[in-house]
Amino acid sequence: MTSSARTSPPSRIGLISDMHNLVRPEALEYLAGCDAIVHAGDICNPAVLDALAQIAPLTVVRGNNDTGDWAASLPTHATLAVQQVTILVVHDIADVRGDPRQEGIGVVVSGHSHKPSITERGGVLFVNPGSAGPRRFKLPVSAGILMVEGARAHARVDLLLE
Structure with a gap:
């Protein structure tokens, strides 16, 4: 006997950080x-x-450069569930407390360093999408x-600009 278990299509979640008030058309197209x-x-704005x-529903956290009345209501930590995966969002990876x-x-998304990275530690996927804002030093956008x-x-x- 075969069962036809219904599976959901994959969910595509855009990850972005450190825009520093710069909305690049390349970023909007990418997302x-x-x-x-x-x-x-x-x-920053x-x-x-x-x-x-x-483009899509947002989950947002406040970064160290997000100041003023508009930013006060933004959380420093946020979680969201996508299918069967819980995602923790923080600006600075140093703000992750305990054992995720x-x-x-299942996934921790952070920014702050402007350095893109994907690593897995202890069964948790850690992702920093890097910076989509003004280029800093020789770091990628x-x-x-x-x-x-x-x-x-x-x-x-992915690189937004060469």
Whole structure:
């Protein structure tokens, strides 16, 4: 006997951070078609969030450069569930407390360093999409995509500019 278990299509989550008040057309094009967008802080102007909200629902955290009345309501930590994966979002990876895996977290998204990275530690995927804002030193201008299918997640980070 065969069963036809219904599976959800993969969810495509855009990952972006450290825009520092710069909304690049390349970033908007990159995120087009995402089911949701995660912004890991250093937005610097609410108009940045307005532009991203035109594309997909947002989960946002406050970065160290997000100040003023508009930023006061932004959380420093956020979680969201996508299919069977719980995602923790923080600006600075140093703000992750305890063992994310014991908290049921499968993915941690952070920003702050402007350095894109994808690593797995203790069964938790850590993703920093880098910076999509003004170029800093020789660091790339980048953003990422998190694909979630059931209880599995994998990420990639892509250059927005050469």
